[in-house]
Amino acid sequence: MGRFLLGRAATLALVLFGASVLIFIIVRALPGDPAIAMMTSNATPAEIEAMRRAIGLHLPLWQQYAVWVGSALTGDLGRSFMYSTGVSGLIADRFPVTLHVSLMALAIALLIAVPAGVFSATNKGGAVDHFWRVFAMIGISMPVFWQGLLMIMLFAVTLGWLPPGGYQPPSAGIGTTTAHVILPAICLGTAYAATITRMLRSSMLDVLGREHIAVARAHGVREATIIWNDALRNALIPTLTAAGFSFGYLLAGAVLTEVIFNLPGMGRLLYESILSRDYPLVQGLVLLNVAVFVMINFAMDALYAILDPRIRR
Amino acid sequence: MDTMIGRRGALAGLAGVLASASLPRSAGAQPRGTVTASLLGNLPNIHPWHVGNVETAAANLLGFSNLVKIGPDGTLVPDLAVALPTISSDGLSYTFELRRDVRFHNGDRLTSEDVLYSFDKYLSTGRRRGNLRRFIKNVEKDGDYVVRFTLGDPWTGWMRLLGYEAAIVRRGTDVVNEGATGENLYRGSRTAGSGPFIPKSFQADVAVEFEAFPEYFGGAPATAGIRLVRIPDAATQLANLRAGSVDIISNCPPKDFAPTRQMRGFAGASRPSAGIFYMPMNVAKPPFDNIHLRRAVSCAIDREYICDEIYSGLVTASALPATPQEFWYEADLANQLKYDPDRVRFHLRQAGMPRGFTFEAIVPVPSAYVEAREAAVVMQANLAEFGIRMNMRQTDFVSMYRSAQNGDWQCFPHASMQSSIEDYLIWNNYHKDGNQAQWMGYRNPAYDEAVMESFRHLDPARKRPSLRKVTEILVDHCPALWIGRLNAYHLWRADISGFAPRYSHFMDLTTVRKG
Numbered sequence: 001m002g003r004f005l006l007g008r009a010a011t012l013a014l015v016l017f018g019a020s021v022l023i024f025i026i027v028r029a030l031p032g033d034p035a036i037a038m039m040t041s042n043a044t045p046a047e048i049e050a051m052r053r054a055i056g057l058h059l060p061l062w063q064q065y066a067v068w069v070g071s072a073l074t075g076d077l078g079r080s081f082m083y084s085t086g087v088s089g090l091i092a093d094r095f096p097v098t099l100h101v102s103l104m105a106l107a108i109a110l111l112i113a114v115p116a117g118v119f120s121a122t123n124k125g126g127a128v129d130h131f132w133r134v135f136a137m138i139g140i141s142m143p144v145f146w147q148g149l150l151m152i153m154l155f156a157v158t159l160g161w162l163p164p165g166g167y168q169p170p171s172a173g174i175g176t177t178t179a180h181v182i183l184p185a186i187c188l189g190t191a192y193a194a195t196i197t198r199m200l201r202s203s204m205l206d207v208l209g210r211e212h213i214a215v216a217r218a219h220g221v222r223e224a225t226i227i228w229n230d231a232l233r234n235a236l237i238p239t240l241t242a243a244g245f246s247f248g249y250l251l252a253g254a255v256l257t258e259v260i261f262n263l264p265g266m267g268r269l270l271y272e273s274i275l276s277r278d279y280p281l282v283q284g285l286v287l288l289n290v291a292v293f294v295m296i297n298f299a300m301d302a303l304y305a306i307l308d309p310r311i312r313r
Numbered sequence: 314m315d316t317m318i319g320r321r322g323a324l325a326g327l328a329g330v331l332a333s334a335s336l337p338r339s340a341g342a343q344p345r346g347t348v349t350a351s352l353l354g355n356l357p358n359i360h361p362w363h364v365g366n367v368e369t370a371a372a373n374l375l376g377f378s379n380l381v382k383i384g385p386d387g388t389l390v391p392d393l394a395v396a397l398p399t400i401s402s403d404g405l406s407y408t409f410e411l412r413r414d415v416r417f418h419n420g421d422r423l424t425s426e427d428v429l430y431s432f433d434k435y436l437s438t439g440r441r442r443g444n445l446r447r448f449i450k451n452v453e454k455d456g457d458y459v460v461r462f463t464l465g466d467p468w469t470g471w472m473r474l475l476g477y478e479a480a481i482v483r484r485g486t487d488v489v490n491e492g493a494t495g496e497n498l499y500r501g502s503r504t505a506g507s508g509p510f511i512p513k514s515f516q517a518d519v520a521v522e523f524e525a526f527p528e529y530f531g532g533a534p535a536t537a538g539i540r541l542v543r544i545p546d547a548a549t550q551l552a553n554l555r556a557g558s559v560d561i562i563s564n565c566p567p568k569d570f571a572p573t574r575q576m577r578g579f580a581g582a583s584r585p586s587a588g589i590f591y592m593p594m595n596v597a598k599p600p601f602d603n604i605h606l607r608r609a610v611s612c613a614i615d616r617e618y619i620c621d622e623i624y625s626g627l628v629t630a631s632a633l634p635a636t637p638q639e640f641w642y643e644a645d646l647a648n649q650l651k652y653d654p655d656r657v658r659f660h661l662r663q664a665g666m667p668r669g670f671t672f673e674a675i676v677p678v679p680s681a682y683v684e685a686r687e688a689a690v691v692m693q694a695n696l697a698e699f700g701i702r703m704n705m706r707q708t709d710f711v712s713m714y715r716s717a718q719n720g721d722w723q724c725f726p727h728a729s730m731q732s733s734i735e736d737y738l739i740w741n742n743y744h745k746d747g748n749q750a751q752w753m754g755y756r757n758p759a760y761d762e763a764v765m766e767s768f769r770h771l772d773p774a775r776k777r778p779s780l781r782k783v784t785e786i787l788v789d790h791c792p793a794l795w796i797g798r799l800n801a802y803h804l805w806r807a808d809i810s811g812f813a814p815r816y817s818h819f820m821d822l823t824t825v826r827k828g
Contacts, residue, residue, distance in 0.1 A: 031712040045445045045751065083357045083517045093516070147546060156556040164556040165549060166542070262544045262553070264519040272355060272518065277711055 001305060008301050012294050019290040020072070024065050027282050034081050034277035054082055057279075068283060077287070078280030080274065087284035090269065095288075097167050098265035099178075101184050101257075102250035109196055110243065114232075116193070117200025117239070121208060122227060132197055139194025148187045148260035155183060165262035182280030184261040188254055192246040199242045203235035237307055241300055248296045252289040314475055322518055337425040346827040347538035350561040350820060351550045356543050357517050361440035361480030361506065365540070367563075367730060367819035368543070370477045374821055375523050375539055377480035377506035378530075380409055380428070380460075380474055387587065387816030389472055389771070393423060393481055393530075397771070404467030404769040411458040415530040417483040417505040422725070423453035428773040430484035443748070445471055450560065467769045469776075470736035477732075478816065493722060509534045509823045518543055535811065535826035554579070554804055559767055560827060561805040561812060563820055567683070573804050581804040585629045585636050586818040587733055588682055588799030592674070592726035593742065596792050597754030600670050601723060607791040609660035611650045614695050619688045620797045623689060625656045628683060628797040633784060635736050641735055641780040645812070646788045650795070657699050669700025675725040678707045682728040682799050689726050718752050728799055730818055735776070740764050755792045 023274040035051040052058055056067070077087035156164035169179045207213065208231050216226050230237060255267035266285060272282035352368040360379050364370045374382075382392040391397055391413055398407040415423035432452045436442050448471050451463040464471070483505035509531060510523035510687045520542045525534040542559065550562040551569055565573065574581035594601035594610070601607050616630040632650040635642040649656075661667050676689045686707065693703045708716070717721045731738045741747040743755045744764045763786065767779035787793075801814035811824040 031708070031715060033711065033715055036711055036714050036718070085517065090517075142558070149552070152549070152552045152556075156558075157552055160556065164552045164558055165544070166558065259546045260549055262542075262546075262549055264516070268545065269518075275709060275711070276355075 004305060005302060008298055012298055015294050016287075016291060019294075020069055020287060023063070023286045023290070024061075024068065025285050026063065027279050027286070029122055030274070030277060031034070034279055036277075037252065068280070072287070077284035080273070080281045082278045082281065084277045087280050090265070090281065091284060091288060093268050094264055094269050096169065097263055098258075098267070100170070101181055101188065101254075101263060101265065102247060104181055104185035105188035105192065105250055106243065106247050106267075108185055109192040109246065112193035113196035113200060113239075116197045117235075118204060118227060118232060120201045121204030124205065129201075132149075132201070136194040136197045139190045141295055142191075144187055144191060144254070145256045145260050147190070148184070148257060151183050151187060152260070164258070167263050167265075172282070183255075184257050184263060187261075188250060188257055192243075192250070195246065196239060196242050200235060200239045203238050204231055207231045208235045237304060240303060240307075244296045244300045245293075248289075248293045251292045326387065345535070347540055347560065348822065348825050348827050349540040349542060349559045349824075350538050350822055351542050351544040351553060351559045353543075353545060353547060353550065353564045355518055356521065356541065358520060359512055359515055361482055362435045362442070362478065363485055364478050365440060365788060367817075368541075370817070370819040371822065372521055372541055373477060373480060374508065374819070374823060375510040375541075376508040376512050377482065378415070378508050379477065379480050380475050383815070383817045383823070384817045385472060385475040385584075385813055390474065392476075398462075398472075400771065404469075405464045407462045407464070407472075408455075409418050409462075411460065412530060413458060416528045417486075417507045417508050418511045418526055419483060419486065420503040420528075420675050421483050421505065423481070423507060423612070424457045424459075424485075425460045427484045428452070428460045428481055429454055430478065431481045431502075434482075435456055435479045438465045439479065441474075445474055445479065447746070457518070467742075467765065468740075469730075470740060471772050472771070473732040473736050477819070480506060490645050510539055510774035513538070519582065531823075534823070535666060538826070539822050541822075557806070558810050561803060561820070561822070561825070563803060565802075565804055567627045567802075570625060570627060570802055570804065578807050579804060580807050581802065582802040582808070582814050582816045583627055584816065585638060585798045586801040586814070586816050588728060588730045588801075588818050589734060589738065590628050590683060590685075590688070590726075590728045590796045590799055591634075592724050592794040592796065593749075593753055594724045594791075594793060595720075595722050596790070598723065600672050603618055603664050604790060605660040605664035606666070606670060607794075608650070609657045609669065609699070610696065611791055611794045612653045612656040612660065612699065613699055613701060614692055614794060614796065615652045616796050617652075623687050623691060627800045627802050629800060630797045632795055634683050634738065634787065635780075635784070639735075640786065641777055643781055643784050646781075646784050649788050650791065652695075654699070661701075669696075671700065671702040671704065672723045673704045673706055675706050675708060675713050675722055677710045677725070678712045679709070680728060682730065682805065685727045688796065692726065720752065724794075726794070726796070730799075732817070734798075735767070735780055739787075740768070743787070753792065755790070757786060757790065760786045760790075798825075 033048070034055065035048045035057065056064060071078060075088060077091070079085065080087050080090055083090060095240070116132045116135070117228070120129045123129045152164045155162045157163060160184055162179050166180055168176045170177045213226060213231060216230060252266065255271045258265045258268040270285045352371065354366045354368040356368045356372060358369065359372050359376060361373060364373055378393050380392060381389050381393045381397065384390045389397060393412055394409040395412055396410065398409045400407055410430070411423060411425060417423065429452055435674065436446050436449065448464045448466060448468045449462055450465045451480060453461050455461055486505040509526055509529040511526050513522040514526045515521045523539045525537050527533045544553055547564040547566050550559070551565040551573065553559045554562045570581060572582070573579055576657065594607050596602055596607070611632065616632065620628040620630040629636050631637065632647045633642060637644070658667070659668065674689060676686050678686055680686065689705055693705070696703050713725055713727070717725065742749045742753050744750055744761050745756060760783065763779050763782040767776050767783060770776045797820070801818045803814050803820065805812060808828050809825060811826045812822065815821055
């Protein structure tokens with residue numbers, strides 16, 4: 001197990017290095033000049049050039065990369081052009097918001113998807129199955145901004161039960177923080193619940209059709225035990241993959257959800273940074289996103305190894 | 314105030330503004346409540362010399378004071394100065410006398426040294442210092458309460474920039490990083506402005522809170538605190554207003570403005586601002602190096618339909634840079650560029666292209682203030698009636714300006730916020746020294762002369778003859794398609810008073826009150 005994990009960790013480091021090079025090149029390939037974005041259209045050409053020099057854009061690309069990676073290795077992701085403050089600090093400020101909403105959204109997604117996927121598979125072709133299939137279809141196809149606005153209109157404007165947006169950290173009290181996060185979490189959670197439900201249903205149907213399930217039934221094992229212990233455990237491997245990557249996408253920040261619900265999270269920060277050509281901030285955020293996905297992949301690999309010992313070999 | 318302002322909103326806004334502006338407030342009166350206002354755009358800093366958009370301008374107005382400020386209708390009014398400056402006959406020397414009752418947030422009194430210090434900082438580190446630095450040749454004091462500015466060329470427009478860009482801080486209290494981007498100035502209480510509110514907390518791009526400054530020279534604010542929150546979606550801003558989590562919103566979807574204003578418990582108002590919706594054309598490059606094609610395009614566009622139907626009347630249609638409500642609007646000249654199918658056909662024939670031509674428009678997406686793409690679609694339809702084909706290239710603002718500066722453009726319909734049209738845009742876009750004129754491609758010594766002549770005067774009556782000359786040249790040469798002027802429009806809850814939209818577009822919450 002140790003050697004398996006070490007091998008995966010080495011791959012992880014290589015992927016991160018490659019990603020850093022790609023991110024650096026792609027960000028600079030974006031059309032537009034950050035100096036113009038910072039100075040507004042009314043700046044003189046001399047002011048724009050002075051700004052380019054001041055933020056280091058006059059240096060050769062390799063030198064810019066070396067400075068960035070060297071600093072990143074010490075935890076310093078550079079200084080945001082737009083906010084005039086450290087990128088690491090900005091990320092540290094925004095990441096907890098995204099993490100909070102993501103965890104809640106994933107919890108909601110799993111709370112819906114696991115029973116829905118199981119009941120749908122065990123009632124294939126029945127009313128329950130049809131209901132969850134329609135649910136999944138709606139969840140996948142409904143635009144998140146539309147769903148978000150409908151929920152705001154219903155729960156915040158019409159009923160007045162919940163605030164229409166904004167963020168309050170857990171330190172503000174469990175009731176307050178939950179009230180602020182529940183709507184975006186439902187909005188995001190239902191979308192991912194739909195995906196995970198479909199995945200789990202397919203996996204469950206596959207597993208329930210295998211021989212060892214038939215043998216268990218022939219031996220008189222209780223149906224509930226077969227479904228929840230034997231079938232679900234095996235069906236969870238591909239489902240965990242889907243859930244893991246869903247979590248990765250959530251942590252990368254859901255731009256539309258954060259805009260609609262006015263959450264100061266990672267997605268909004270990334271969107272703003274791209275529009276303003278804030279190279280250090282874009283690089284820092286994308287690198288973090290890559291790292292999150294790589295780490296989730298690593299965690300998934302470890303989990304597979306635990307669930308299925310054959311994978312370690 | 315124009316006819317767009319609803320009766321209820323107008324009365325509430327006017328009454329509040331009059332009450333707070335003209336009646337002396339009791340120093341002992343206790344400020345009440347906190348007013349929460351939402352902003353659409355980015356709020357990356359609170360910095361006296363780094364104003365980059367209407368959002369940072371709104372925040373700065375609360376914490377800092379300037380020598381002059383721009384009144385709700387666009388006229389200049391004194392702020393830290395006792396009166397508007399005395400201008401020498403050659404238009405080069407401006408003398409300000411300072412108020413003697415101004416205290417900074419740290420308790421110190423304002424003197425001319427603070428003005429010198431602030432301008433020294435602004436002219437060396439201000440984000441948009443280029444314009445003022447180009448014109449201001451010298452700043453000197455004459456005693457403790459008189460400051461004199463000497464310009465290299467006459468330019469009244471610089472006074473408008475003073476209205477929000479070059480705030481005055483207590484000398485020695487700022488901690489601006491001398492690097493290019495500077496430090497966000499507000500960190501605890503290390504800076505001292507003299508605005509009606511003191512910054513209390515700041516989270517970039519999220520929220521900024523202010524508390525009342527009881528010793529404000531204009532009288533203690535009626536409101537105990539102001540909270541500016543950023544809500545980057547207009548529909549969400551409206552939902553927040555209706556849910557009661559904000560008191561005033563900076564934007565809403567245009568079609569929702571009138572219905573919401575009429576709802577019980579809400580008020581709203583709009584007025585033309587210094588924002589302009591127009592389409593500069595590259596006069597140095599085909600097809601718009603042909604004056605007839607520029608005029609054909611201008612006469613083919615149904616501005617009223619675009620402004621009234623697409624933007625719900627929140628853009629005021631005009632075929633000129635000035636609107637019909639402004640002193641320098643010339644109706645006879647506007648007629649030459651307004652929608653007129655016969656003129657379109659005439660100009661196409663004159664250009665030797667009676668069956669039309671094709672051009673490319675760069676359309677910024679997302680757009681600032683109004684969605685240019687929506688108008689561009691109507692323009693395509695308008696132009697198609699005459700065989701003119703407008704292809705759209707959608708891109709973001711930064712890329713659009715990059716293309717423009719590289720000469721890779723034919724035209725770009727877009728909305729732009731200016732400090733002033735008659736005192737800034739006409740110079741910036743088409744005068745040989747203007748910043749954007751460097752890539753607009755238009756050169757005309759007669760135009761330059763007319764612009765500089767208009768810059769000698771503040772008085773509208775004395776400016777008008779030269780501005781007419783400017784407008785005549787712009788109409789003759791048609792370097793841009795003028796579509797209309799953006800309206801500043803806001804909605805607020807009915808218990809809010811002392812607030813109204815402003816010509817300068819950004820929210821002025823200095824006299825707002827709740828309850």
